[in-house]
Amino acid sequence: MRSLEVLRLRTQLGDSDCTLIYFITVDDIADAATALQFESYGVGITICERNETAVVRCVTQNSVCVYELIRKLHDHIVTPVTVADVVYDWLAS
Numbered sequence: 001m002r003s004l005e006v007l008r009l010r011t012q013l014g015d016s017d018c019t020l021i022y023f024i025t026v027d028d029i030a031d032a033a034t035a036l037q038f039e040s041y042g043v044g045i046t047i048c049e050r051n052e053t054a055v056v057r058c059v060t061q062n063s064v065c066v067y068e069l070i071r072k073l074h075d076h077i078v079t080p081v082t083v084a085d086v087v088y089d090w091l092a093s
Contacts, residue, residue, distance in 0.1 A: 001057065002026045003044065007074045019048040022074045024066055025057050041066035043073060043087060045080045054080035056087045
């Protein structure tokens with residue numbers, strides 16, 4: 001798995017200032033039967049000051065969709081605690 005930092009956000013969480021890092025994960029997938037190879041994208045969020053990270057891998061194979069998702073997570077200040085629930089809701093819609 002590779003990861004690519006996309007956005008940062010300095011915000012107040014509780015009573016402390018925190019830096020949220022939003023990143024995209026890239027998994028290389030290979031199908032031995034067909035010799036096909038492709039990339040699967042996921043998302044992750046880290047709170048730097050708390051050393052807290054959550055990752056949801058293999059969300060989509062569409063690079064445009066994963067960038068739209070990471071932008072929404074950033075815009076709505078999603079944290080590591082809730083990122084999985086938000087991603088699953090996004091997939092269901």
